[in-house]
Amino acid sequence: MGGALLKGWFAQGLSPVDIMIVEPAGRAAVESTDEHPALSVLTDASELPSDFTPDAIVFAVKPQAAAGIIPAYARFAEGGTVYLSIIAGLSLKNIQEMLGPKAAVVRSMPNTPAAIGRGISVLCPADSVGPSQKRVCKVLMAAAGQTAWITDEADMDAVTAVSGSGPAYVFLLAEALAEAGIAAGLEPALAEQLAQATVSGAGALLDAETKPAGTLRENVTSPGGTTEAALQILMADDGLPSLLTRAVEAATQRSKDLAG
Ligand SMILES: NC(=O)c1ccc[n+]([C@@H]2O[C@H](COP(=O)([O-])OP(=O)(O)OC[C@H]3O[C@@H](n4cnc5c(N)ncnc54)[C@H](OP(=O)(O)O)[C@@H]3O)[C@@H](O)[C@H]2O)c1
CATH class of the missing domain: 3.40.50.720 (NAD(P)-binding Rossmann-like Domain)
Incomplete structure (x- = not known):
C-alpha cells in the first residue's frame, strides 16, 4: 500500500x-x-x-x-x-x-x-x-x-467493513456470476469473461453516471423481463441486501474485536 x-x-x-x-x-x-x-x-x-x-x-x-x-x-x-x-x-x-x-x-x-x-x-x-x-x-x-x-473514529469499523473489505465482495460477485454462467451451460472461459467484463463495465458506468445505483438498476429492468426475474430472487427477504447487511455486520464486529 x-x-x-x-x-x-x-x-x-x-x-x-x-x-x-x-x-x-x-x-x-x-x-x-x-x-x-x-x-x-x-x-x-x-x-x-x-x-x-x-x-x-x-x-x-x-x-x-x-x-x-x-x-x-x-x-x-x-x-x-x-x-x-x-x-x-x-x-x-x-x-x-x-x-x-x-x-x-x-x-x-x-x-x-x-x-x-x-x-x-x-x-x-x-x-x-x-x-x-x-x-x-x-x-x-x-x-x-x-x-x-x-x-x-468509531465509524472506522464500519468504513473498514464497507470500503476496506468491500473490493473482496465485488471480486466474489464476479466469481459467483461466472459460476452461475457455467451452471447455466456456458463454457468456463466465456462465463468468466462475461462476468469480469460485466462487473468492471457496470462499475465504470456507475462511476461515469451521475444517477444513483438504484436508478441505473431500474433503468435496465423491464417489467416482466429477464432482469426482473433475476432481481426477484436477488432482492427477496433472504437475498443480496440481507446477506450484505449480515456480512458488513460481521466485518464491523471483527474490526472492533481486532482493535481490542
Ligand atoms: N493492502 C491493503 O489493501 C490495505 C488496505 C487498508 C489498510 N492497509 C494497511 O496498510 C498497512 C500496510 O499494508 P500492506 O499490505 O502494504 O503491507 P506490506 O506489503 O507488508 O507493507 C509493509 C511495509 O512496511 C515495511 N516495513 C517493515 N518494517 C519497517 C520499518 N521499521 N520502517 C519502515 N518500514 C518498514 C515493510 O518492509 P519489508 O517488506 O522489508 O518487511 C513493507 O514494505 C497495514 O497496516 C495495513 O493494515 C492495507
Missing part, C-alpha cells in the same frame, strides 16, 4: 527530493527507485537528518510491527509535522500513546483499488490536527483515489 501511495505521489507531481522513505530492506525493496534515482531510501529512522522537519510522516507498516516502529518518530511531534497512519485497527489513541499527547495524528483507511489510483480513503483526525495538516493528509491520500472525512 505504501508503494501504491508513492506511485500516486509521483503521478501528482511530488518531487522525489521532497520524499524520504524508511524501508529496512533498502532501495531494492522500493519499486520506484529506478525511475527516480533522487529518491532517498534509508533503512532506519535513526538515519533521518537531525535537522529534518517533515510536513508529514506516513506510517504504512503492518499493525503487528507498529509498536516497534512508531515511537522512533516521536521527536517530530512538536515541529508541526502531521502523522498519517494507514495501519488497520490502530486507533488514534494507540498512535498518540507512542508519539506523545501533542502529536497531530490522522488515521486513514484506504482500499486496494488504490494500486491503480481508483481507491477510496476515509480519514479521521485527532483533535490536535489543524486545518493545514488536514489539507496535507487529504492531498497525500488523494494520490490513491477519492477521499472522505469522518469525525467519529
Whole structure:
C-alpha cells in the first residue's frame, strides 16, 4: 500500500527530493527507485537528518510491527509535522500513546483499488490536527483515489467493513456470476469473461453516471423481463441486501474485536 501511495505521489507531481522513505530492506525493496534515482531510501529512522522537519510522516507498516516502529518518530511531534497512519485497527489513541499527547495524528483507511489510483480513503483526525495538516493528509491520500472525512473514529469499523473489505465482495460477485454462467451451460472461459467484463463495465458506468445505483438498476429492468426475474430472487427477504447487511455486520464486529 505504501508503494501504491508513492506511485500516486509521483503521478501528482511530488518531487522525489521532497520524499524520504524508511524501508529496512533498502532501495531494492522500493519499486520506484529506478525511475527516480533522487529518491532517498534509508533503512532506519535513526538515519533521518537531525535537522529534518517533515510536513508529514506516513506510517504504512503492518499493525503487528507498529509498536516497534512508531515511537522512533516521536521527536517530530512538536515541529508541526502531521502523522498519517494507514495501519488497520490502530486507533488514534494507540498512535498518540507512542508519539506523545501533542502529536497531530490522522488515521486513514484506504482500499486496494488504490494500486491503480481508483481507491477510496476515509480519514479521521485527532483533535490536535489543524486545518493545514488536514489539507496535507487529504492531498497525500488523494494520490490513491477519492477521499472522505469522518469525525467519529468509531465509524472506522464500519468504513473498514464497507470500503476496506468491500473490493473482496465485488471480486466474489464476479466469481459467483461466472459460476452461475457455467451452471447455466456456458463454457468456463466465456462465463468468466462475461462476468469480469460485466462487473468492471457496470462499475465504470456507475462511476461515469451521475444517477444513483438504484436508478441505473431500474433503468435496465423491464417489467416482466429477464432482469426482473433475476432481481426477484436477488432482492427477496433472504437475498443480496440481507446477506450484505449480515456480512458488513460481521466485518464491523471483527474490526472492533481486532482493535481490542
Ligand atoms: N493492502 C491493503 O489493501 C490495505 C488496505 C487498508 C489498510 N492497509 C494497511 O496498510 C498497512 C500496510 O499494508 P500492506 O499490505 O502494504 O503491507 P506490506 O506489503 O507488508 O507493507 C509493509 C511495509 O512496511 C515495511 N516495513 C517493515 N518494517 C519497517 C520499518 N521499521 N520502517 C519502515 N518500514 C518498514 C515493510 O518492509 P519489508 O517488506 O522489508 O518487511 C513493507 O514494505 C497495514 O497496516 C495495513 O493494515 C492495507
